[in-house]
Amino acid sequence: VVHSVGGMPSTSLRLPAPRFAITRRVLDNGLRVLLVPDRSTPVVGISVVYDVGIRSEPQGRTGFAHLFEHLMFQGSANLEKMAHARYVQSSGGSFNGSTHFDYTEYHEALPSNALERGLFLEADRMAGPALTEETVQNQIAVVKEEIRVNVLNRPYGGFPWLYLPGVMYETFPNAHNGYGDFIDLEAATIADATSFFTSYYAPANAVLCVAGDFDANAAWTMVERHFGAIPARRTPRRPSFAEQLADGQRQGSVTDQHAPLPALALGFRVPDPAGLPVEYLAHVLLAEILTDGDASRLWRALVHDSGLVTDVSAYLGEFGDPFEERDPVMMTISAFYPEPAARADVIGTVDAELDRIATDGLLDGELDRVRTRFVAALLRGLDATIDRSSALAKFELVHGGADVLTELPRSLTGVRDADITAAARGLLGQSRAVLDLIPEGRS
């Protein structure tokens, strides 16, 4: 890995940018493939992202994208149930899958001597998972336990990502519960799964990225051998999920049986991320200016000065990753506050701080220091081979090019104070969603 040093005169510290040796090819069946060799440690990361997520779920089948992700681990025409896990782990590797609003990701982190085995396993299930009544019923039960442990049986479970979209948006794709209602999950059938697979899991609807310790020529041969044999299928046109923002403040609440203290979340619409324009990146950095640590605006105002809240965070993207969703994207500001009567003051302080940024601008050096740490964290997030392959695959799928990621430090350098103040002004002027968490747990 070679690092170039870029940066503009306005930055006090020159920001390093990642530079990877990326080669890209499209197989005959339409699968987009990125190879990113790096021989420094004997590990490889294999990531496959499919262009389908929570937003593409059929009505009446909330939670289906995630349930289907579980079904991709349940065997294939060639491999029995549990074989995937056994082959990966007995090779010394680890694996996982995750379902997002706009894509579904699968990965294996492996010692490099298991590269071809990992490619085989991903190709094998891209060719077709085994879908049986038994595995569907078993994974419905497992997913219900997942929802119980992550949402129903704990304080603040699913807050705010499960509920805020329903306050903000009107249309089913954007507004519905992405983990799924139990009634919908229990209604899922093999026919649903077959149709979902046929529609969305075609090779041309996916990106494969392989990073780490391999020779690129040898790896191309392996990729071609295992993925090239999968027949091409029609790929669905991804519909636009764009949605007009309704006027006025939109209000919602959720009761929490376990939470001892109230919380609130504000949702603001941000510009279309397509092409990562300066206006979008300004919102990414504005979120950092608001809540990146003890020097940030809202930590100073709400935690240290007034003591109204115990924790506050601002972020883009429902899961806190500003680069994983297509339009529409929200900025969320969530706050946990012990004193119920302080609610209005908490919201008032957020508005006052946005107004201060919009009116008075930023402090000297404020944008530079926030940007410097953001870029350092970005680089740190690319150190693990598997995180690198997943991030590059995601950028290729969502942003149309892995190089958009490597260019990101330079793109962020293009954001000026005026862009941040404009972003803050835009948030103040618009209508927004407000979600309250009503605590019903013991204090």
Add this chain to the structure above:
Amino acid sequence: VTRPVPSFTGVPELAPVRRPRKLDFAERRLASGLSALAVRRTGVPLAEVRLRIPFGSSTRSHPSRAAMLAECLLAGTAERSRVDLAEALQRIGASLAASVDADRLSVAGSGLVTRLPDLLGLLAEVLTGAAFPPPDVARERARLAERLTIARTQPGVVAREALEHRMWGDHPYTRDLAQPEAVRAVSAAQLRALHRDRVVAPGATLVVVASLSCEAALDHVEAALDGWTGPAGSAALPPLPPLTTRPVQLVDRGGSVQSALRLGGTALPRQHPDSPALVLANLIFGGNFSSRWVSNIREDKGYTYSPRSTISHHALGSIFIAAADVATEVTAAALMETTYELSRIATLPVTAEELAAAYHYATGSLALSISTQAGLAATLAQLAAVGLGPQYIADQPARLAAVTTEDVLRVAGDHLAPSHLVTVVVGDAASVAPGLRRLADLDLE
């Protein structure tokens, strides 16, 4: 799905293993008694720093003061306010965070490698001159007390505390998580005294992993931390009491839709000759997704989402814990299957195939965990705290390879047999007690 599939040529064999490159490291013991280890690792242009200071104490007031000290370590120094410190860290693309447990105070840092001297300088500033300003201490008291209150509404935290009490009675290890009332009573003066007495260099270990030569990194460490000293000798904790098998303890959490099932017992420290065998026994039982227990209660029965068993190491001993959050209605059935799988591994030999799979998983996951700067720094910091060095990482594959199926049976019999484990269930007592009573004597709390 019925569709044409590529002709099945079989699952590809593994290529020959490529071992990680030998670590490029250097050690230096400073005059103050601080042991420093630096490793050069190219990759991202960053530096990772891990400091560990022995911090155990059997004083009852200690956990709350220690927790507050960690919360307030970055709340300001003689020269800088909390905000000044935070801004200085942002400017060099760095972060510093302190945490504490029953054994030690840890400070973890990372930042751009070109600014490693500045990062170490800020670390030294809080180690020698953390000021604990009273207004900040008052604020953090309230925040920490709230967080601790929220933590104890989580079934996993309730289960952990119940299990620790079951295992160790009133030992200081069971008081690791501070009590909100005690936190509210901590003063700035107490924090300054604790900082003066215990945040000291003798006995502390510092690990730096950076894309920088080892000697240069150690020179930066010495230059920055030269002034951090302090008296030697730390308070010793009493040994852990021997485990006694007692009835299953049921902690009532009314209305709970799941039961937290926890079984705990003693494990072997890393240096013990049988430690590799126990590592592999744990992996075969429940230490990864393809293990027997996970296959049984998740993938076969659908009782739970993420059951897992682990071995963790502490200054006074190592422990084995099997943890699963299971649907309320299958609580007794899940305990029955758990007991079955534990009994099976403790009485019947594992297969050679299972042993080989566990060996590859253990060596492969070690290689993966040290493939990043942060992972390598974390692993080395854990080892350094118990006097082990990089050589331990290099030797571990051979130690694991030497384990036989007889070894696994022997150590599983000593450590994983249900008769050697303590069991705690946190759940809706009215629903789960009748079923559990059919399996074991029950202590209802």
